[in-house]
Amino acid sequence: MKTSPLDRCRQAFADVMTVPAPADISATTATMLEFVFADVWQRPGLTRRERRFVTLPCVAAADAEGPLRDHVYAALNSGDLSIVEMQEAVLHFAVYGGWPKASRFNMVVDEQWARIHDERGLPVPAAEPLLPLTTASDPEERLTAGERAFREVNCLPFAPTRDNPFHGAGILNFVFGEMWLRPGLGMKERRLITVACVAFQDAPYPILSHVYAALKSREVSFDEMDELALHFAAHYGWPKGANLAQVISEQKVRVSAEWAAESS
Amino acid sequence: MKTSPLDRCRQAFADVMTVPAPADISATTATMLEFVFADVWQRPGLTRRERRFVTLPCVAAADAEGPLRDHVYAALNSGDLSIVEMQEAVLHFAVYGGWPKASRFNMVVDEQWARIHDERGLPVPAAEPLLPLTTASDPEERLTAGERAFREVNCLPFAPTRDNPFHGAGILNFVFGEMWLRPGLGMKERRLITVACVAFQDAPYPILSHVYAALKSREVSFDEMDELALHFAAHYGWPKGANLAQVISEQKVRVSAEWAAESS
Amino acid sequence: MKTSPLDRCRQAFADVMTVPAPADISATTATMLEFVFADVWQRPGLTRRERRFVTLPCVAAADAEGPLRDHVYAALNSGDLSIVEMQEAVLHFAVYGGWPKASRFNMVVDEQWARIHDERGLPVPAAEPLLPLTTASDPEERLTAGERAFREVNCLPFAPTRDNPFHGAGILNFVFGEMWLRPGLGMKERRLITVACVAFQDAPYPILSHVYAALKSREVSFDEMDELALHFAAHYGWPKGANLAQVISEQKVRVSAEWAAESS
Numbered sequence: 001m002k003t004s005p006l007d008r009c010r011q012a013f014a015d016v017m018t019v020p021a022p023a024d025i026s027a028t029t030a031t032m033l034e035f036v037f038a039d040v041w042q043r044p045g046l047t048r049r050e051r052r053f054v055t056l057p058c059v060a061a062a063d064a065e066g067p068l069r070d071h072v073y074a075a076l077n078s079g080d081l082s083i084v085e086m087q088e089a090v091l092h093f094a095v096y097g098g099w100p101k102a103s104r105f106n107m108v109v110d111e112q113w114a115r116i117h118d119e120r121g122l123p124v125p126a127a128e129p130l131l132p133l134t135t136a137s138d139p140e141e142r143l144t145a146g147e148r149a150f151r152e153v154n155c156l157p158f159a160p161t162r163d164n165p166f167h168g169a170g171i172l173n174f175v176f177g178e179m180w181l182r183p184g185l186g187m188k189e190r191r192l193i194t195v196a197c198v199a200f201q202d203a204p205y206p207i208l209s210h211v212y213a214a215l216k217s218r219e220v221s222f223d224e225m226d227e228l229a230l231h232f233a234a235h236y237g238w239p240k241g242a243n244l245a246q247v248i249s250e251q252k253v254r255v256s257a258e259w260a261a262e263s264s
Numbered sequence: 265m266k267t268s269p270l271d272r273c274r275q276a277f278a279d280v281m282t283v284p285a286p287a288d289i290s291a292t293t294a295t296m297l298e299f300v301f302a303d304v305w306q307r308p309g310l311t312r313r314e315r316r317f318v319t320l321p322c323v324a325a326a327d328a329e330g331p332l333r334d335h336v337y338a339a340l341n342s343g344d345l346s347i348v349e350m351q352e353a354v355l356h357f358a359v360y361g362g363w364p365k366a367s368r369f370n371m372v373v374d375e376q377w378a379r380i381h382d383e384r385g386l387p388v389p390a391a392e393p394l395l396p397l398t399t400a401s402d403p404e405e406r407l408t409a410g411e412r413a414f415r416e417v418n419c420l421p422f423a424p425t426r427d428n429p430f431h432g433a434g435i436l437n438f439v440f441g442e443m444w445l446r447p448g449l450g451m452k453e454r455r456l457i458t459v460a461c462v463a464f465q466d467a468p469y470p471i472l473s474h475v476y477a478a479l480k481s482r483e484v485s486f487d488e489m490d491e492l493a494l495h496f497a498a499h500y501g502w503p504k505g506a507n508l509a510q511v512i513s514e515q516k517v518r519v520s521a522e523w524a525a526e527s528s
Numbered sequence: 529m530k531t532s533p534l535d536r537c538r539q540a541f542a543d544v545m546t547v548p549a550p551a552d553i554s555a556t557t558a559t560m561l562e563f564v565f566a567d568v569w570q571r572p573g574l575t576r577r578e579r580r581f582v583t584l585p586c587v588a589a590a591d592a593e594g595p596l597r598d599h600v601y602a603a604l605n606s607g608d609l610s611i612v613e614m615q616e617a618v619l620h621f622a623v624y625g626g627w628p629k630a631s632r633f634n635m636v637v638d639e640q641w642a643r644i645h646d647e648r649g650l651p652v653p654a655a656e657p658l659l660p661l662t663t664a665s666d667p668e669e670r671l672t673a674g675e676r677a678f679r680e681v682n683c684l685p686f687a688p689t690r691d692n693p694f695h696g697a698g699i700l701n702f703v704f705g706e707m708w709l710r711p712g713l714g715m716k717e718r719r720l721i722t723v724a725c726v727a728f729q730d731a732p733y734p735i736l737s738h739v740y741a742a743l744k745s746r747e748v749s750f751d752e753m754d755e756l757a758l759h760f761a762a763h764y765g766w767p768k769g770a771n772l773a774q775v776i777s778e779q780k781v782r783v784s785a786e787w788a789a790e791s792s
Contacts, residue, residue: 027393104731166619175627182693237361303559510594
């Protein structure tokens with residue numbers, strides 16, 4: 001028996017969102033649901049779990065209450081993300097997407113985590129303690145570790161000057177001296193979140209540098225990055241998606257040329 | 265009898281919003297209301313109906329709940345937009361502004377449509393069925409139609425490669441192979457929405473290409489485009505408005521030169 | 529001799545931007561320039577210097593290259609902000625607006641600071657050294673200081689749990705344990721930047737909490753806050769401005785009631 005397009009859409013929606021599709025879908029909503037859930041989410045190239053690390057920053061940035069709540073629920077309820085990964089994703093998003101939007105994201109995570117346990121008749125487990133931190137406390141040591149992490153994460157031979165508040169107190173001391181070094185989230189996952197965030201923030205140099213580093217580090221393959229651009233465009237809109245796709249095509253050329261030079 | 269500036273502002277507000285202006289307006293709010301409603305909305309160059317296709321993307325992007333609700337209500341309640349046009353505008357916005365914000369926009373449309381019928385003591389009419397779609401189902405046919413629509417909408421002699429997820433599965437298969445080809449919304453209206461969306465998303469190439477195509481197609485005149493920039497700036501802020509105005513002035517020169525070359 | 533509206537607009541533009549207005553202004557641009565520069569910037573309620581702390585986050589958030597460059601130049605060239613204040617504003621913006629946009633803002637500050645010195649035939653002075661930091665290094669001490677700063681800045685009797693990465697590693701350890709405690713920028717200035725940032729990010733709770741705290745601390749008066757809303761709306765758009773104005777009116781009632789209860 002043939003599956004109708006609408007049935008295929010309903011199955012895809014339920015697979016991603018872990019709840020049934022709405023019963024009463026308007027024509028235009030169906031068009032969009034079909035494209036987003038039955039076409040984009042079902043594609044190979046990125047797993048469902050990996051697509052969540054692109055989707056979550058998009059819905060947190062858009063701060064549309066309903067989709068944010070639904071995607072946080074689905075990511076936790078499916079078991080695709082652990083609560084530790086989800087909370088670490090919120091902190092990572094805070095840095096790249098801004099604290100106020102992250103504040104709401106964090107509240108939604110707490111709510112949906114409670115909801116899932118409530119639905120299952122289970123108590124919410126106690127949180128992991130913050131201390132001890134795995135990073136150094138001494139300012140000089142933190143900056144040195146931050147400079148090393150900056151070079152490694154960005155695949156660059158240099159780190160920025162310390163003597164600028166944004167770079168010293170912010171980037172080296174906190175973003176790379178602590179945040180990127182925290183356990184609980186893999187490097188590939190951090191890169192998916194970061195690329196989604198720089199793509200919606202769309203300041204030119206950060207997009208370029210994080211797309212470059214994700215490819216150069218081989219933590220995101222060329223095909224995965226193309227897939228990320230499509231997934232991002234479907235969730236945050238074509239104009240910023242087109243910009244990201246353009247940067248990706250340029251950085252592939254750059255990285256390929258560097259690899260060719262390194263192997264010769 | 266002379267109309268006071270505040271009365272003029274109240275009349276303009278009521279004309280656009282289809283409800284009376286708030287009774288208790290602070291001095292700073294009055295300054296803004298006067299500019300937005302009594303100055304900008306009353307200008308010739310774009311009709312009130314046309315201004316709605318610029319305003320709706322701005323309020324949906326800003327996702328300020330109150331203004332979104334009020335402008336959706338006003339657009340439908342005034343009769344300036346039919347429900348079919350409004351729902352099609354949501355889908356078009358979803359593509360250019362991102363699915364999460366569109367999801368909220370869509371919910372607000374349903375709510376306000378119900379509210380209007382409730383106020384009038386009428387039942388909400390049944391929705392238009394999605395199927396049958398007017399676009400082809402065969403993937404090859406869809407891509408071919410998408411390539412043709414891409415060239416026509418963008419006023420370009422070429423279409424992007426199919427063999428890239430963003431361009432093939434996204435742009436050709438869905439955005440131009442289906443969305444732009446749907447009936448229910450005119451081309452001029454789609455262009456007004458698109459330019460507003462690329463202006464707030466502000467990735468450089470999409471602004472340039474959609475401003476160019478709107479002018480080149482003669483579906484938006486030079487004067488209408490200037491007016492669009494002002495209306496956008498009033499609703500989405502002066503900095504992005506200034507950027508749009510800059511692109512418009514450059515694209516006018518380009519389009520004029522092309523027309524001169526074509527007619528010589 | 530009477531000053532024409534366009535002359536008034538040109539004078540206002542030159543006063544704010546420290547350079548002459550463009551010679552060739554279209555009618556729609558003139559309408560906007562007149563409102564923004566001749567009306568809004570000239571109002572009492574906030575000084576020109578104070579308005580810069582609202583404008584800079586707006587143009588950095590919008591990442592419209594031209595306006596960002598022009599406003600950074602004007603703020604430094606007028607002497608309204610010192611370079612230390614400007615750089616501290618970038619770091620503060622990074623936290624509330626997101627690191628990628630701040631990265632561009634920081635680059636523009638370096639460029640314009642060099643341009644100003646170049647125009648004056650002066651060498652760019654050496655940067656202030658980052659170390660020693662004025663905040664504690666020990667994690668426990670930092671968290672304790674962060675909890676205290678959180679309560680004081682937010683005018684709240686409690687601080688969030690440490691055992692959540694967003695709150696512990698982010699908010700307490702860095703945002704309130706270090707960033708808000710840095711010298712180089714006054715509390716009023718930090719509040720102006722923060723309110724502008726939460727207004728464009730538009731997650732509901734942060735807008736509410738930072739508007740409340742700015743008023744409750746008496747570091748921003750009721751009238752100044754109204755003026756901030758107008759200035760913000762002119763630069764970041766009416767819909768988010770309307771949302772901010774709504775929150776302000778509610779928080780004034782709340783703060784007034786609290787003050788009445790405290791004094792009785």
